[in-house]
Amino acid sequence: AQSVSQHNHHVILSEAASLELGCNYSYGGTVNLFWYVQYPGQHLQLLLKYFSGDPLVKGIKGFEAEFIKSKFSFNLRKPSVQWSDTAEYFCAVKGNRDDKIIFGKGTRLHILP
Amino acid sequence: NAGVTQTPKFRVLKTGQSMTLLCAQDMNHEYMYWYRQDPGMGLRLIHYSVGEGTTAKGEVPDGYNVSRLKKQNFLLGLESAAPSQTSVYFCASSYSTGTRYNQPQHFGDGTRLSIL
Incomplete structure (x- = not known):
């Protein structure tokens, strides 16, 4: 069965620090991978997605993620975070021909000004 | 183009009441x-x-029913609400065909539901 594991439940950083949020998945086939962000009181928005090709994908707001197939990982990174990045981040996986997306439990990111 | 719209945005129910989210x-x-x-x-x-x-x-799925009578609408029903169903409910939609098969989901703003 598909599953997604996000290692950090709550991360606190100061502005300008570098960010890496871990995501590992379990699936026996070709996958599509996503990172979503949920700002306080808002709905989920897509940050970036990987379908195929270059394993390093760049998203909005300076975020990027690297798909490492051998490690079943899709970690999210940002070189220098801002206070406005305070939000909850969700990793998600979808089998290439599946109808459903499976979400991780989320990581709450709190950026100190 | 409104995207995905959920109604209502907030609702408080008593245990045993029914309601439908649109x-x-x-x-x-x-x-x-x-x-x-x-x-x-x-x-x-x-x-x-x-x-x-x-x-x-x-x-x-337990405790919920759904219907998709029209392509643009997806209804979620609670026949007999229970306190365990207190939650924030999100609806999402996506394409599924051709080169758009693996497009990401678009989310609504959510419905905050409290069951007393």
């Missing part, structure tokens, strides 16, 4: 989904639909 999308998406979001649990899929007239169970 999700409407204007993007001509084939697939629609209902999730519930609870602290520390992420998003859990309740039911989903791959097209008009079809529905399927997700991860946590």
Whole structure:
């Protein structure tokens, strides 16, 4: 069965620090991978997605993620975070021909000004 | 172009009452989904639909029913509300065909439901 594991439940950083949020998945086939962000009181928005090709994908707001197939990982990174990045981040996986997306439990990111 | 619209945004129910949450999308998406979001649990899929007239169970379907009579609408019903159903409910939609098969989901703003 598909599953997604996000290692950090709550991360606190100061502005300008570098960010890496871990995501590992379990699936026996070709996958599509996503990172979503949920700002306080808002709905989920897509940050970036990987379908195929270059394993390093760049998203909005300076975020990027690297798909490492051998490690079943899709970690999210940002070189220098801002206070406005305070939000909850969700990793998600979808089998290439599946109808459903499976979400991780989320990581709450709190950026100190 | 409103995207995905959920109504109502907030609701308080008493145990045993029934209600229906409405999700409407204007993007001509084939697939629609209902999730519930609870602290520390992420998003859990309740039911989903791959097209008009079809529905399927997700991860946590018990206590909920759904209907997709029109392509643009996906209704989530609670026949007899229970306190355990207190949650934030999100609807999402996506394409499913051709090169758009693996497009990401678009989410509504959520419905905050409290069951007393």
